[in-house]
Amino acid sequence: xxxxxLASPPSSVDHPDTHPxxxxxxxxxxxxxxxxxxxxxxxxxxxxxxxxSKDTRNRVMKAAASLDYIxxxxxxxLITRRSNMVAVIMTNMANLYYPEALSALSLQLAxxxxxxxxxxxxxxxxxxxxxxxxxxxxxxxxIAAASLSNEQVAEFxxxxxxxxxxxxxxxxxxxxxxxxxxxxxxxxxxxxxxAAGHRQFGIIDGPADSQLSIERxxxxxxxxxxxxxxxxxxxxxxxxxxxxxxxxREIVKQLGKVPDAIVCGNDVMAIGCLDCxxxxxxxxxxxxxxxxxxxxxxxxxxxxYNLTTLRQPIQKMSQAAADLLCHVIDSRDPAPERRIFGAxxxxxxxxxxxxxxxxxLAA
Amino acid sequence: xxxxxLASPPSSVDHPDTHPxxxxxxxxxxxxxxxxxxxxxxxxxxxxxxxxSKDTRNRVMKAAASLDYIxxxxxxxLITRRSNMVAVIMTNMANLYYPEALSALSLQLAxxxxxxxxxxxxxxxxxxxxxxxxxxxxxxxxIAAASLSNEQVAEFxxxxxxxxxxxxxxxxxxxxxxxxxxxxxxxxxxxxxxAAGHRQFGIIDGPADSQLSIERxxxxxxxxxxxxxxxxxxxxxxxxxxxxxxxxREIVKQLGKVPDAIVCGNDVMAIGCLDCxxxxxxxxxxxxxxxxxxxxxxxxxxxxYNLTTLRQPIQKMSQAAADLLCHVIDSRDPAPERRIFGAxxxxxxxxxxxxxxxxxLAA
DNA sequence: TTGTATGCGTTATCAT
DNA sequence: ATGATAACGCATACAA
Numbered sequence: 001x002x003x004x005x006l007a008s009p010p011s012s013v014d015h016p017d018t019h020p021x022x023x024x025x026x027x028x029x030x031x032x033x034x035x036x037x038x039x040x041x042x043x044x045x046x047x048x049x050x051x052x053s054k055d056t057r058n059r060v061m062k063a064a065a066s067l068d069y070i071x072x073x074x075x076x077x078l079i080t081r082r083s084n085m086v087a088v089i090m091t092n093m094a095n096l097y098y099p100e101a102l103s104a105l106s107l108q109l110a111x112x113x114x115x116x117x118x119x120x121x122x123x124x125x126x127x128x129x130x131x132x133x134x135x136x137x138x139x140x141x142x143i144a145a146a147s148l149s150n151e152q153v154a155e156f157x158x159x160x161x162x163x164x165x166x167x168x169x170x171x172x173x174x175x176x177x178x179x180x181x182x183x184x185x186x187x188x189x190x191x192x193x194x195a196a197g198h199r200q201f202g203i204i205d206g207p208a209d210s211q212l213s214i215e216r217x218x219x220x221x222x223x224x225x226x227x228x229x230x231x232x233x234x235x236x237x238x239x240x241x242x243x244x245x246x247x248x249r250e251i252v253k254q255l256g257k258v259p260d261a262i263v264c265g266n267d268v269m270a271i272g273c274l275d276c277x278x279x280x281x282x283x284x285x286x287x288x289x290x291x292x293x294x295x296x297x298x299x300x301x302x303x304x305y306n307l308t309t310l311r312q313p314i315q316k317m318s319q320a321a322a323d324l325l326c327h328v329i330d331s332r333d334p335a336p337e338r339r340i341f342g343a344x345x346x347x348x349x350x351x352x353x354x355x356x357x358x359x360x361l362a363a
Numbered sequence: 364x365x366x367x368x369l370a371s372p373p374s375s376v377d378h379p380d381t382h383p384x385x386x387x388x389x390x391x392x393x394x395x396x397x398x399x400x401x402x403x404x405x406x407x408x409x410x411x412x413x414x415x416s417k418d419t420r421n422r423v424m425k426a427a428a429s430l431d432y433i434x435x436x437x438x439x440x441l442i443t444r445r446s447n448m449v450a451v452i453m454t455n456m457a458n459l460y461y462p463e464a465l466s467a468l469s470l471q472l473a474x475x476x477x478x479x480x481x482x483x484x485x486x487x488x489x490x491x492x493x494x495x496x497x498x499x500x501x502x503x504x505x506i507a508a509a510s511l512s513n514e515q516v517a518e519f520x521x522x523x524x525x526x527x528x529x530x531x532x533x534x535x536x537x538x539x540x541x542x543x544x545x546x547x548x549x550x551x552x553x554x555x556x557x558a559a560g561h562r563q564f565g566i567i568d569g570p571a572d573s574q575l576s577i578e579r580x581x582x583x584x585x586x587x588x589x590x591x592x593x594x595x596x597x598x599x600x601x602x603x604x605x606x607x608x609x610x611x612r613e614i615v616k617q618l619g620k621v622p623d624a625i626v627c628g629n630d631v632m633a634i635g636c637l638d639c640x641x642x643x644x645x646x647x648x649x650x651x652x653x654x655x656x657x658x659x660x661x662x663x664x665x666x667x668y669n670l671t672t673l674r675q676p677i678q679k680m681s682q683a684a685a686d687l688l689c690h691v692i693d694s695r696d697p698a699p700e701r702r703i704f705g706a707x708x709x710x711x712x713x714x715x716x717x718x719x720x721x722x723x724l725a726a
Numbered sequence: 727t728t729g730t731a732t733g734c735g736t737t738a739t740c741a742t
Numbered sequence: 743a744t745g746a747t748a749a750c751g752c753a754t755a756c757a758a
Contacts, residue, residue, distance in 0.1 A: 023523055027751055038729045043753055053727060068521070070498040074437045074446060075751035078734045081388075083437060085480070085500075092466065099462035103455065106483040115500065117448070118479040120469040135433040137448075137478065158431070241665060275666035302604060303638035304667040390735055401745045406737060416743060438735035441750045 026069045035063035046071050077138060086325060087139040089119045089127060089146050095239055096268055096297045097314065098145065101166070104318035105143060112326045114140065121146065124210065128152065135159060141325045144168070147211040148175075162328040166321045167312075169211045174336045176328060178321040180312040185343030186219045189263065189292055189310060192345075194227055197355050198260035198290060201232035204247035204273060206265040208236050213265055216294075220263060233259065237269050244272020245280070252281070258289050261351065267293035267300040267309055274305060274350055290351035300348070308348035313341050389432045397426035409434050440501060448480045449688060450497045452507040454487045458602055459631055459660045460677065461508065464529070467681035468506060475689045477503065484509065487573065491515065498522060504688045507531070510574040511538075525691040529684045530675075532574045537699045539691060541684040543675040548706030549582045552626065552655055552673060555708075557590055560718050561623035561653060564595035567610035567636060569628040571599050576628055579657075583626060596622065600632050607635020608643070615644070621652050624714065630656035630663040630672055637668060637713055653714035663711070671711035676704050 028042040035042070037056055044050035045060040052060075063069075077083040086109055090098050106116045117139055119130045124146045131152065134142060141162035148156075148165065153173050156163040165177040193201075203220055206213035217234065224232055235250045237243025244264060252258055258281075264270035270293030277283040277291065285291055286308075293300055296311035320339055327333070347353060391405040398405065400419055407413035408423040415423075426432075440446040449472055453461050469479045480502055482493045487509045494515065497505060504525035511519075511528065516536050519526040528540040556564075566583055569576035580597065587595055598613045600606025607627060615621055621644075627633035633656030640646040640654065648654055649671075656663055659674035683702055690696070710716060 025751080028753095029751080039751090040729065040731095040753075041727090043751095044728090047753080051727060056727080068518075070495060072441075072501060072751050073499040074440045074501050075734085076753075077437045078435075078441065078736090078751080079753045081734085088481075096459075096462075099459075099465075102462075102481075103483055106481055107485070115496065116481040116483075118451075118465075118469055118481050120466055120479075122470070132433060133478065136436040138435060138437050155431075241661065271665065279666040298604065299662055302634065303642040388735080392735085402735090403737085403745060403747095404743090406735095407744085410737080414743060419743080435735050438750085439737070441735080441752090442737045444750085 025072070026067045028069070028071070030067055031060060031064045031069045034067060035059040043071075081138075083138045083140055084114050085117045085137065085139045086114050086322075087117045087119055087134045087137065087142045089121065089130070089134075089142065089144040091121045091124045091146060095266070096299070097266065097295050097312075100297070100314050101145065101318045104315045105322055108319045108322035109326075112322070114326070131155065135161070141329050143321050143325055148173075157334075160332075162325055162332075164321050164325045164328070167212070167317065169215050170338070175338075176324055176336050177338045178317050178324065179338070179340050180317060180343050181340050182216050182343075183219055185310045185345065186216055187223055188345055190220060190223050192353055193261050193263075193290060193292070193351060194229065195355070196290075196351075196353050198352075200230055200255070200259045200261075202247075202251035202255070202259040202262040203232045203234045204237050204244060204251070204262060204264045204269050205234060206237065206239055216265065232263075237265065239266050239269060241268055241272035241275075244269035244274075245276035246272075248273045248276045248281070258283055261290040261292070263292050265294060267295045267297045267307060269293070270307055270309065270350075271299060271305055274307070285350050286352040292351050296344075296346055300346075306349040307346070308351035308353075309346045311344040311346050313344070317341055388435070389430050391432070391434070393430055394423060394427045394432045397430060398422040406434075444501075446501045446503055447477050448500060448502045449477050449685075450480045450482055450500065450502040450505045452482045452484065452490060452493070452497075452505065452509050454484045454509060458629070459662070460629065460658050460675075463660070463677050464508065464681045467678050468685055471682045471685035472689075475685070477689070494518065498524070504692050506684050506688055511536075520697075523695075525688055525695075527684050527688045527691070530575070530680065532578045533701070534574075538701075539687055539699050540701045541680050541687065542701065542703050543680065543706050544703050545579050545706075546582055548673045548708065549579055550586055551708055553583060553586050555716055556624050556626075556653060556655070556714060557592065558718070559653075559714075559716050561715075563593055563618070563622045563624075565610075565614035565618070565622040565625040566595045566597045567607060567614070567625060567627045567632050568597060568599050569602055579628065595626075600628065602629050602632060604631050604635035604638075607632035607637070608639035609635075611636045611639045611644070621646055624653035624655070626655050628657060630658045630660045630670060632656070633670055633672065633713075634662060634668055637670070648713050649715040655714050659707075659709055663709075669712040670709070671714035671716075672709045674707040674709050676707070680704055 028039050031042045032039045037060060041056055042060050044052050045057050088105055090102060109116060117137060127146050143164050143166055145166045147168045150173060153175055163175060165175050167179055170177050201224060205217050220232060233251045233254050235247045237247050262273055264273055270291055274285055274291045277285050277289055283289050293307045293309035296309045300307035300309050391402050394405045395402040400423060404419055405423050407415050408420050451468055453465060472479060480500055490509050506527050506529055508529045510531045513536060516538055526538060528538050530542055533540050564587060568580050583595060596614045596617050598610045600610050625636055627636055633654055637648055637654045640648050640652055646652050656670045656672035659672045663670035663672050
């Protein structure tokens, strides 16, 4: 007969079930007592590769089940330094693109036993304000779908918190990141539009301070300039439907006429632009005006739109972000990695992609 | 000169910055040492209403800042029994309705100092599988946008984990819940359609096992029966776009003709149905067929659709859920509360809401 | 394989 | 107002 450590605190059944006064939690000590083993034996039973005899494990598991015992993650993380939580920073989810990413991230992380602690921002500039919260929670890592300053990136390094930046420019910062190639896909789109005879472009972009926008804008502007075309009319939106409509009106106003093509910073603005053209300004798309989006979110594929756009492989990118983060967490490898995915051109039916018929040219 | 407890572990600067070997964390002991106070003094400085002299607080805060000290939430929650985390259970976010709710929940909870730990499910039936995970994380409460069995609800009670069910039927279970009145709004919609002369209805519903669907379906079926109308043709979808299109095809097939009206379980299916009618089957909506949705998600308001639908006040409901949960957490009041919000009828332009012109009747 | 003892980083209680 | 000390619930090194 072995002697058992009985450091267990006073019984948890002082008042059976009557008073809802902050009942004591069931701990590994309670299970140990019930199973007639030590607390460490209980602990081992809940650790995957631990050495426990079959008999002990059975007794412990039975006792645990009968007591509804579940290990306390807070206590565990205190000693293991692993919280099994990953912070995900995302801006306002009105964007339609984000929910899909979030969902994929959550699923993929769950496969690795990690849960998403969500930090959703109203504006991307608020990142700084939630960082202290993130440090508090001792997350194992962070996936940021937001732009970070050099100082902020440095703080991650200093605190040794693994970070993966999703779909943002990183300006040469030493950061793990997953992105979609803007350069190639944007150029492809513009080249095809130019080849089809479009000359005067409009751009409905994201907010002026958005890094993502800045990059795409530069690409478009410099390409049009290379090709010797007139400069595009540029307006800024907020990535929402009404921004697209307002953008079109503004471009037409500034230009004094309807441009040949409008390239939008995301699909939802493209759809707003498209609807405004067709239903409000009665412009024929793609007859008089070509409209292109970016992302290939679900509604872009709806029959009423069939939008010409560039598909970002959101699912793949999210999974890659989750996998990369988990890798960094496990290996503690500080060498930053950047994975770039290609965008797929979706022809759709809102842009004229062939040169106008000869008859029109002759006329 | 006071004597200071110097229980601080060995210095954290064994190797300045070179080796990334799991650096010791900065703790309140380090801050205490640097500030020349006891560890408890440091702890008090980070507790809102604690009694600390101005001088001590200054010294501590300065030391904390210089060391980048942030209290460890895991350790704190161990003793306070508050993790400041709330689990949110949501199904696949393809639904368009959920991202908006999640965003609102996250924002509202953040105002109360709580963060969302996300549990996103592929199918609602998987709830049971993630409950053990939830217990592990010691969340302060749970907001479930999913149906729970009586046993599951009972487990929340047994473990004394505050629960708020968002937008699900609760079949008389003693649960805190926030919901939107299906009864009144559905009846209003159907009554208006019937008053406008619609006789043969089709219903494109959610999955057969979805509680939400079951309730709405019953309401519609019994109302039509009360009114002496032919039974509606009922098909099930998955709340996505293609389900709406497939639903329409199936209803037309079963009925051998186009029904007078189709009522859908959500907007996305209604939009799928609408697009299929207009672009594939070339049915005039609302001339030959009326289509109605549910939710009033953003795309329902887009100019190409202008969907007839019922608006759920998602924002308000989410905020109410967050507030109710926080109230329960603070008060530990076990008396369940159910708050019902009304739905707003959105006329839109996809349903004929007036009786057909007299000429048509005479013909 | 199993038990003992210790520590993770904090808050709370209790003296002073 | 402040410091010493005891939890909180678990994992782990070490001894047996």
